Amino acid sequence: MTMGCPYGTHRVLEPAGVLPQPAWRLNNDPAIYDNEILIDVQRLNIDSASFKQISDEAGGDPGRIAEAVLAIVRERGKMHNPVTGSGGMLIGTVRQVGPALTTDLRPGDRIATLVSLSLTPLRLEAVHAVRPEADQVEVTGTAILFETGIYAKLPSDLPDNLALAALDVCGAPAQTARLVKPGQRVLILGGGGKSGLLCSYAARRAGAAEVICFDYAEESLARARRLGAAHRYIRGDARDALGVMRAVGEKVDLTLSLVNLPGAELGAILATKPTGTIYFFSMATSFTAAALGAEGVGSQVEMLIGNGYYPGHADLTLDLLRESPALRALFEELYA
């Protein structure tokens, strides 16, 4: 038996000794170790902050976006955007299951990986289509899942691409369900986005007294209004910290930062009670801007790094789509 490290360090090419996520380059050879899973990849959901950065760089041109994705994966052996540091996830079909694994997965099973593309060995043969409205790309290629890598079998009652879109951000609604206490006031920056819609619904469901949806484009706010999970809708720029604070008025108990671009830390801080909590899910969050920004305005606000994992997060999120026809309709329209 050739056993790899359960965390995948055996696939790290450089720098030596680190884990696959912080590594610069991974070995994406499809010949698997006995405790790995080989996946035929069908579609990538690129993290929103990463997709936006690549798309802006490519002037929105699908051909150049495809090239940029191929170039990153060729260079790093994984879809790990070097500018934003973020990844995304994938769906595909299991081709091979290492004999040393105890799992109910079989070749032919359709799965979504629940670990970031930023640590998943990936080899791409081609990008067939770019779907900018969903941050997704259709590809032919192979990926490796390590022994500790988590995944979800694709449900039969939801379209694959819809499941992919929802599972990409499933940590956020799960954390929302955990963090919102009944009666609290909750601000959602980027509330009209993909995770924003799920989190608005989850916050309302958890008994929030007021859910405030804050977003930039009228179109995104219109989406959130159609869902109707929020109590208040504010159009504004999350990067304008004083503007966010003034528009929100009385400070909230909990803020979720779900925007896909840098510079939203101080708006979240100024709009939240000093005794409140901020959940930074945005991959464009700057650690220093948050830590020093809060100190700079004398706020003791508790700030959480948006861990993408929470036990049961995948099922919880898919169940929200099953429970709410309005949420599901929006997701089908946007992503399926």
Added chain:
Amino acid sequence: MTMGCPYGTHRVLEPAGVLPQPAWRLNNDPAIYDNEILIDVQRLNIDSASFKQISDEAGGDPGRIAEAVLAIVRERGKMHNPVTGSGGMLIGTVRQVGPALTTDLRPGDRIATLVSLSLTPLRLEAVHAVRPEADQVEVTGTAILFETGIYAKLPSDLPDNLALAALDVCGAPAQTARLVKPGQRVLILGGGGKSGLLCSYAARRAGAAEVICFDYAEESLARARRLGAAHRYIRGDARDALGVMRAVGEKVDLTLSLVNLPGAELGAILATKPTGTIYFFSMATSFTAAALGAEGVGSQVEMLIGNGYYPGHADLTLDLLRESPALRALFEELYA
């Protein structure tokens, strides 16, 4: 009266509309607005991650370190290291108090600012001395404190430079006192450093069942041993995630990440119980590496962004030095 924004946006030169912390460049003109305080600066304590980066870049040469500090302040109007994103703090003498402020500060009062240098308008005439062992530089210059900027009067019973060193990191022991629950096991990465010594003492005092001090250099570990606040001392590299995990053994309830260089996120994650907490105080912490790293190994660990502010943090920290002769002796030797 010419009133400035309480948060200091009137001093932002570029980009327009943001707060002073994320801003690229501030107006450091010593002519104050009516709600500002002008300080004659005597000494800067540069954030450890920032000082290390500058010192490494300058090959450790004091003259080149001084030049680098002057260059950053000339370019940005503040001591905001563009590579690490972090600042530090300062001590000096109040020269002028804006007439619109209600404060008991008077010209001639000696204070330390408790807001980061990364948001403090600063003008330097000269750097007189570099003290690498303390991350401090002696300077002549002026700084501005905004209406919302917090500060501490320098105590009369402790040497100024010792107070400066301790106050630079006073958020960490205050958070430690808040986070440690009696009976918990606590890992301190960088436990022999400045904040490490304070936090070890604070964790033991809060009733930790086991305090584990993890550090790189034998010298730093020897310091921690002299203090004797930890129960166990481990020599290792915090960037070797699997090494940290193995050396610690049974996972801890709480990890404090206090190292001054990048790449320590995964060690903290793997050494901490999935139901535990990590407090990232290190300014070299990468948001994405922490968020995606935890997800990648399927750990739901709660990760806090090290907010430098907590009510009463300055007094709490100075009181630790007053309470413990061993801690005070170490700090006097190192920083006074």
